[in-house]
Amino acid sequence: MPPTLSGQLLRDGPKVVNIGLSGFARDLRRQRVPVVQVDWKPPLITDSRTAEILETLSPNQETEKGAMVRSIEAANAEALDRICAGDPVLVDVQPAAAVLAGFPDRTVLHAGPPITWDRMCGPMRSAVAGAIVFEGWANTLRDAEGLAESGKIEFQPNHHFDAVGPMTGMTTPQMQVLVVENREFGNRAYCTVNEGLGNVMRFGGNDAEVVARLEWIAAEVGPALGAAIRHRGGIPLKGLIARGLSMGDEMHMRNAACTSLFIRELAPALAETAGSGELLASLLEFMGGNDMFFLNIAMAMAKATIMPAHGIENCTIVTTMARNGTDFGIRVSGTGDQWFTAPAAMAQGLYFAGFSEDDGNPDIGDSCIVETVGLGGFAMAASPAVVGFVGAGSAADAIGYTRSMAEITVGQNPEWTLPSLDYTGVPTAIDVLKVLEMGIEPVINTAIAHREPGRGQVGAGVVRAPFSCFEQALARFAESVGAI
Amino acid sequence: MSVTLNRVRRAFYMDSVALMQLSQAIGRLPGVTSAALMIGSDNNKALLGDAGLLAEEGAAATANDLIIAVTSTDEVLGKDALSRAESLLERPVSNDNGATPHAGSLGSALARLEDANIALISVPGEFAAAEARKALRRGLHVMLFSDNVSVAQERALKEDARTRGLLLMGPDCGTALIGGVPLAFSNVVPGGNIGIISASGTGLQEVSSLIARHGGGISHGIGVGGRDLNEEVGGITTLMALQALEEDPATEHIIVISKPPGSAVAAMVLDRIGASTKEFTVCLVGLDRIDVPKNAKAVPTLKAAADAALGGHAIGTDFDAASLAQKICMERRSAAGPWIRGLYSGGTLCAEAQIVMRSAGLDVASNAPVPGARTLAGSHADMHTAIDLGADEYTVARPHPMIDPSVRHDELMAAAGHPGTAVILLDLVIGYGAHEDPAGELASTLDGLELPLPPIVASVCGTRGDPQGYESQVAKLRAAGIHVAPSNAQAAELAVEIARHASL
Incomplete structure (x- = not known):
């Protein structure tokens, strides 16, 4: 008679996974018994179907769903491969109307999942009014608001046009957008040019100063940058970001290193193409005076990089995370273009002197696209300075954030490595199944906007992608693959 | 007058042993009558409710939240205790050496x-x-x-x-x-x-x-x-x-x-x-x-x-309960009551003690009675008792007595001071998982008692290879005047003999 498995356990001795009280693991380690401690937390699950579906789809060779489980694993591995294989290159700066395919007239693109005027938060509404005035569709902010309310302006998410935008994320036809091409797959993604700090449209600013700056970007900055970038034959971004990571950027709350590296890359071409020394000086001052200039480039890069991973059959990887200040929304590779939304949360973090949580607006912006490719909160270990800024504490905490994100992702990006983690890659490709099974919500580093229009940034912090979005996505996915 | 105060930490999890240690520390603060830190699951909320520790804030907590609950004689002191608990949570005592990175799943x-x-x-x-x-x-x-x-x-x-x-x-x-x-x-x-x-x-x-x-x-x-x-x-x-x-x-x-x-x-x-x-x-x-x-x-x-x-009689063959009992009773300075008071941390050890008493013809009551024993409602009765202090009713929001023998203090002091007590019968469980020095803990408790003590009989469950060391635990008990038997059954036999002498 062959030995039983329990007989084999006695023969081999225990090799232990300890789930719960860590003292037991400590005792085993003292006896030199192989042991791994699991830091257990209660599951966050709120929908009773979630547990059932997870059980059906959990790795288990024996069930009749085994083939499905393996095809999901294969699809997710494919998604990770596509993300890591991406070759994003900044190739141009152009007016949105010229490059966004099928951009309809009188349309305002905004951050986050779809939203109607009546549900928009304060900063979003005032940014919309400013954008309408900038486009010349109305002469005053008052008229602009009337126009928006009348239904004669169409609102659509940036993501529906392969675009992204920080905070309110306004994109209108005459605004200049950065064009990033993923040369491995041939797709392109877009993001407006960063306006600088303070009174800016991304925080809901809409007065004459804001509109005038956008006009200057449209008239001078965009064309000049576009010419220089084209002259140089594009600026590859993957390696630049790898260096930025080793210099303390995580590409969401900190872009100081990459902004500097970018200027260094672009300056010679810009000097050749700018024409006047005066323009060159103003461009260098504009970019150099804003540590977050690179954020918008990183966002377009992230969007271009994740796009090829969208629409893979049986794939449970998150390809979009975005917020509009009212709702948080995600989209998942295997469930197509459907959004799964939940109320946007308030970020936890530090407020600038004189401001408090009462002043903050709920989470807003497309910038968390960078988290979908392993940057931002996922790369916190690269950026201990950000951890302090977002109120999370020590460098060890930064590493903790990155490690915990490794629990909910498919793998690592071997090219974007973290010195503080012995050069392991950033955790990449968020898996809906893992988020739900682990009960760990993706962490996002974020700026906090004032809830009143045009007051600008009042703080920065971390926010978690709401669990409920993932539960809804799972239910839809399970239906679509016939798991329920 | 007593107030019950709750505070809730949203989305906070800590393992229950660490929480119990914190609960104990908070429970010892001035003005605090009881304290518990618990994850806000429905089970735990029911426990807190039964213990009179649940207030409105706590009742609204979810299984992802931590409830800090105190009852206090004084609202200000109670609030101080809540704040103290919160600050302790910020720097948890690690149960681990931290050298190995942990897995999340x-x-x-x-x-x-x-x-x-x-x-x-x-x-x-x-x-x-x-x-x-x-x-x-x-x-x-x-x-x-x-x-x-x-x-x-x-x-x-x-x-x-x-x-x-x-x-x-x-x-x-x-x-x-x-x-x-x-x-x-x-x-x-x-x-x-x-x-x-x-x-x-x-x-x-x-x-x-x-x-x-x-x-x-x-x-x-x-x-x-x-x-x-x-x-x-x-x-x-x-x-x-x-x-x-x-x-x-x-x-x-x-x-x-x-x-x-x-x-x-x-x-x-x-x-x-x-x-x-x-x-x-x-x-x-x-x-x-x-x-x-x-x-x-x-x-x-x-x-x-x-x-x-082991192939026959091997354990404690030279242990003579009857003559030892005689000697102990002659040396006794205090007046002797009639009853054995068994205070156990190990449930089956408690059962074994009852069996020894039953087979000696004694009537015994327990909160965890073996067949033939009576059910004990409170902690005292006018008969022999053996209490399992690890039973659910004693471990609500408190550590198990094997982890923290100090939870036996109250019962020990009550038994020591009660005129009906003939002998106190105890177990000490050592080994991995158990308290690092239960004998030392017990000795220091007894040291603080000024009364003339009744005889105390104990056994130590453990080995020389255990982290606490069997011999050193026995030596500490003996130094504290406790009579140590070679097994729990023999400790119970000795207690029976002492009770017989006392009732002569």
């Missing part, structure tokens, strides 16, 4: 230890079955330390495990020795030819320690969970453990320890034993009149089980 743990073969699960009971099911699906044997798993869940888990050929030890399984490795609450014992299958954690600890201290050795000790031999569970794990030990060439003699089982299950297990080629000792605690197969011997106590496996 079973999946990532298996990526780090690919040949893992067993999951040791100690999460709160309401989540335990789900974790056990996941581990079984990954092909792991399970030791389920958690309690509060329903019988129906236990049956389902064990059926699932059996289908996969995997061993599910537990639930509420505190002790196992697999291939010489003590898991959870277990003692360091030498290897040997005796295998143990036990439905009782302290039963397994006592028998394996007695064998170890008297020259024998243990091949494996398999915990099966206290209800495995109930009709509802049907002895699934016990039968699988029998098969595993049957296959094990090192095991020559097998001890089976349980409370008296359901009759159908008993018949099935005894049949299985009869079909084995190995020798057996069957200890169905409290039951000695039972027909066993030829290759088995039935014994009523843990000590008798160890003796039988």
